[in-house]
Amino acid sequence: MEKQEQDGLLDGEFKYKKNIDGTINKRVVICTHCSKEFQFHRSNSTLKYHLNAKHAFVGAAASPGLRQTTLSERRPLGKSSLDKLTDNIAKWIAKDCRPLSIVEDKGFADVLKVASQDASYKPPARSTITIRIHELYETEKKKKEEALVHTECVALTGDHWTSLSNDNYLGVTAHLITEAWGLTSFALTIMKTEERHFAEACAEQFQTVARRWRIEEKVTTVGTDSARNMIAAARIMPFNHMPCTAHILQRCITVSLADSGFVTALAKCRKIVGHFKHSPANTAELNAEQVSLGRKQEPLAQDVPTRWNSTLEMVKRLIRNQTAVTATLDKQKHKLVLLTPPEWDKLQRLETLLEPCRYVTELLGGEAYVSCSVVLPAFCHLRRVMEVTDEDPAYVVRFKEKFKEDLASRQEHTNYAWLQIATALDPRFKDLRSVPKTDREAVWTTLAGMLHEDSPRRSHTAEEGPAKKRLSLLQMDSDSESEEEVQQDRAIQRYRAEPCTALEDCPLQWWAAHAGAHSQLARLARRYLATPASTVPCERLFSVAGHIVNKKRSALHSENVDKLVCLSNWLKDE
Numbered sequence: 406m407e408k409q410e411q412d413g414l415l416d417g418e419f420k421y422k423k424n425i426d427g428t429i430n431k432r433v434v435i436c437t438h439c440s441k442e443f444q445f446h447r448s449n450s451t452l453k454y455h456l457n458a459k460h461a462f463v464g465a466a467a468s469p470g471l472r473q474t475t476l477s478e479r480r481p482l483g484k485s486s487l488d489k490l491t492d493n494i495a496k497w498i499a500k501d502c503r504p505l506s507i508v509e510d511k512g513f514a515d516v517l518k519v520a521s522q523d524a525s526y527k528p529p530a531r532s533t534i535t536i537r538i539h540e541l542y543e544t545e546k547k548k549k550e551e552a553l554v555h556t557e558c559v560a561l562t563g564d565h566w567t568s569l570s571n572d573n574y575l576g577v578t579a580h581l582i583t584e585a586w587g588l589t590s591f592a593l594t595i596m597k598t599e600e601r602h603f604a605e606a607c608a609e610q611f612q613t614v615a616r617r618w619r620i621e622e623k624v625t626t627v628g629t630d631s632a633r634n635m636i637a638a639a640r641i642m643p644f645n646h647m648p649c650t651a652h653i654l655q656r657c658i659t660v661s662l663a664d665s666g667f668v669t670a671l672a673k674c675r676k677i678v679g680h681f682k683h684s685p686a687n688t689a690e691l692n693a694e695q696v697s698l699g700r701k702q703e704p705l706a707q708d709v710p711t712r713w714n715s716t717l718e719m720v721k722r723l724i725r726n727q728t729a730v731t732a733t734l735d736k737q738k739h740k741l742v743l744l745t746p747p748e749w750d751k752l753q754r755l756e757t758l759l760e761p762c763r764y765v766t767e768l769l770g771g772e773a774y775v776s777c778s779v780v781l782p783a784f785c786h787l788r789r790v791m792e793v794t795d796e797d798p799a800y801v802v803r804f805k806e807k808f809k810e811d812l813a814s815r816q817e818h819t820n821y822a823w824l825q826i827a828t829a830l831d832p833r834f835k836d837l838r839s840v841p842k843t844d845r846e847a848v849w850t851t852l853a854g855m856l857h858e859d860s861p862r863r864s865h866t867a868e869e870g871p872a873k874k875r876l877s878l879l880q881m882d883s884d885s886e887s888e889e890e891v892q893q894d895r896a897i898q899r900y901r902a903e904p905c906t907a908l909e910d911c912p913l914q915w916w917a918a919h920a921g922a923h924s925q926l927a928r929l930a931r932r933y934l935a936t937p938a939s940t941v942p943c944e945r946l947f948s949v950a951g952h953i954v955n956k957k958r959s960a961l962h963s964e965n966v967d968k969l970v971c972l973s974n975w976l977k978d979e
Contacts, residue, residue: 417437418436418437418438418452418456418460419434419435419436419437419443419452420434420435420437421433421434421435421445422434422435422442431445432444432445432446433445434452436455436459436460438459438460439459439460441455443455481523481525481526482521482523482526486521490517490521491529491533491534491537492537492541494508494528494529494534494537495534495537495538495541496541496976498534498538499538499541499542499969499972499973499976500972500973500976500977500979501973502949502952502953502969502973504957504958505531505534505535506531508528508529508530508531508534509528509531513528514526514527514528538968538969538972539968541972542968542971542972545971545972545975545976546971548975549579549591549593549975550618550619552581552583552589552591553579553581553618553619553620553623555583555584556581556582556583556584556623556931557623557928557931557932558581558582558623558625558931558932558935559579559580559581559620559623559624559625559935560579560580560581560624560625560626560627560628560647560935560936560937561577561578561579561580561593561611561614561615561624561626561627561628561644562577562578562580562627562628562629562937562939562940562942562943563575563576563577563578563611563614563627563628563629563940563943564576564629564630564940564943564944564947565598565602566595566946566947566950568950568954568959568966569951569954569955569956569959570954570959570960572597572963573597573598573599573602574595574596574597574598574950574963574966575594575595575596575598575607575610575611575614576592576594576595576943576946576947576950576970577592577593577594577595577611577614577943578590578591578592578593578772578942578943578946579591579592579593579618579620580772580935580936580937580942581935582913582930582931582934582935585917586913586914586916586917586920587913588773588774588775588913588934588935590772590937590942591974591975592946592970592971592974592975593614593618593971594614594617594967594971595946595947595950595966595967595970595971596610596614596963596967597963597966597967598610602634603634604634604635604637604638604640604641605638605641607634607635607638608638608639608641608642611627611638611642611644612642624644625644625645625932625933625935625936626644626645626646626647626820626823626936627639627642627644627645627646627647628646628647628648628649628936628937628939628940629646629647629648629649629940630648630649630652630940631648631649631652631653631656631815631818636648636818645820645823646820647777647819647820647823647936647937647938648818648819648820649938649939649940649941650769650780650784650819650938650939651713651766651769651770651938651939651940651941652939652940653812653815653816653819654762654765654766654769654787654812655713655766656811656815657808657811657812657815658716658759658762658808659710660807660811661804661807661808661811662716662804664803664804664807665800665801665803665804665807666751666799666800666803666804667751667755667800667804669748670744670748670751670752670755671708671716671720673741673742673743673744673748674708674719674720674723674744674752675707675708675719676741676742677705677723677730677734677741677743677744678705678706678707678719678723679707680734680739680741681704681705681730682704682705682707687733687737688704690733690736690737691705691726691729691730691733694729694732694733695726695729698728698729698732700725700726700729703722703725703726704722705719705722705723705726705730706718706719706722707719713766714759714762714763714766714767716759717755717756717759717760717762717763720752720755720756720759721756723752724749724752724753724756727749731743751800754798754801758791758801758804758805761786761787761790762787765783765784765786765787768783769783769938769939769941770938770939770941771941772937772941772942772945774911775831775911775912775913775934776937776938776939777823777824777827777933777934777935777936777937777938778824778827778828778830778831778833778834778912778933778934779831779834779938780819780824780827780828780938781824781825781828781834781839781840782828782834782838782839784812784816784839785838785839787808787812788809788812791805791808791809792805793805793806822851823933823936825837825840825844825848825851826848826851826852826855826929826933827933827934827936828840829848829849829852830852830912830926830929830930830933830934831912831934832903832905832906832910832912832915832916833905833906833907833908833910833912834905835900835901835903835905836905849897849901852897852926852929853893853894853897855929856893856896856897856925856926856929857893893925896923896925896926897926899922899923900923900926903919912930912934913934916930916934946970946974949970949973949974950966950970953966953969953970953973954966
């Protein structure tokens with residue numbers, strides 16, 4: 406009987422349609438789950454397909470061959486998917502400075518089971534993640550080596566850091582301009598050092614890093630702070646030294662504050678901030694007062710001698726919360742000496758003085774844009790800001806004069822010649838307004854001499870025949886300019902005739918568009934504009950290292966510290 410009426414219309418999942426007169430229409434069936442009608446011609450293939458497509462939880466019983474996989478019964482992950490997931494876990498741990506032990510956390514395993522939709526999934530073992538991280542390091546290191554191979558000039562920055570476990574490390578970063586005129590920077594190493602930081606040891610450490618990466622002949626400058634051992638090490642190394650200009654600026658601020666009338670007011674500020682920072686109850690009362698005045702709840706900031714711009718931040722927050730702070734202290738019993746109205750006025754003036762310094766410090770600390778050519782214009786801007794006016798009180802005059810005096814003395818110990826050439830090769834500042842008028846022509850003369858030394862014809866004189874050598878020597882002894890020198894002068898004049906670009910324009914984009922017209926100068930631009938103005942990139946490395954070598958991971962092997970810090974730096978833009 407038609408296979409028992411097609412197996413009872415698939416075990417009761419469908420029923421015949423009833424006509425209006427009560428009779429049964431055996432050519433139309435209705436789904437008991439969704440009430441959808443189907444034409445029925447003694448074949449249940451359409452009905453099976455509908456059950457598996459729309460009602461898989463019941464259709465499986467009717468047609469196991471067409472069963473749809475559900476989320477609760479998903480097939481286990483294949484080998485390629487497992488490998489990909491393991492690689493991404495290793496990459497995540499390295500990129501975001503997570504501990505390897507996280508793969509053993511039960512909660513982490515539960516999250517991965519839900520994400521992979523595989524109830525049987527188990528996270529990889531720590532040893533597996535360790536192997537993958539080492540492999541990832543070697544892969545990424547080859548990419549960095551490839552970038553170094555295809556560049557002619559590399560600038561380095563370096564500094565020392567002491568970990569939580571009292572181990573000394575040297576961090577080194579590389580900075581270069583790619584063939585497509587893109588500025589790139591990345592970590593080379595953060596290696597453990599055993600020797601004391603004498604000049605000879607520091608110089609040898611930098612040269613060891615250069616040898617390991619095979620860039621001894623490509624290093625142009627080494628940027629460090631102005632510590633005496635680093636300055637002495639720079640004299641030993643065969644590279645140009647670039648003292649950190651941000652450190653120089655902060656030292657100028659510290660010296661100027663110590664020799665001005667702000668000392669007493671700042672001492673009172675530190676006491677007031679400490680009164681609230683050291684007591685949760687006092688902080689709660691201050692927050693309640695801020696709310697009652699309709700102000701945003703904002704904690705006060707304490708200045709730290711080694712933290713740049715922290716004095717300015719302390720002053721700014723106190724000024725913004727002056728009413729709340731004063732009202733809170735009036736309700737409390739304390740032994741603080743409060744700020745007087747003239748001292749509050751001093752803080753207002755100090756904020757005005759330090760704000761340009763903060764802007765310049767942050768500007769010189771960038772590594773995603775050209776900063777070396779900005780140093781002289783930035784210092785020139787600060788000198789103009791610090792010009793004494795008739796409205797300045799005596800303590801402001803002392804601060805400004807001391808700042809300009811100290812900045813001038815420290816600027817003499819920078820690599821001033823390098824900064825001048827970098828400024829001239831930046832199309833934004835090539836008018837050299839930040840250089841004294843008496844020195845401007847000397848800069849262009851020096852640049853012309855560099856073109857002569859860098860010219861291809863000069864580099865091939867050893868391969869020329871004896872007759873050509875004699876003629877070239879006669880020409881060099883002659884008083885008249887050679888054709889090569891004339892061409893170099895014309896190249897300088899063509900470049901100087903180009904209009905200056907806007908301050909917000911990128912100098913590397915300009916060089917990318919004009920490298921063909923100024924090919925000789927373009928090579929020098931790659932060399933000079935890649936140098937960073939500060940050692941802030943190295944300081945950022947140490948911030949990453951501090952997240953890795955924490956209290957729970959203070960026993961990490963130095964080789965693992967090096968690889969984890971470098972990987973975190975290399976993967977940050979991916």
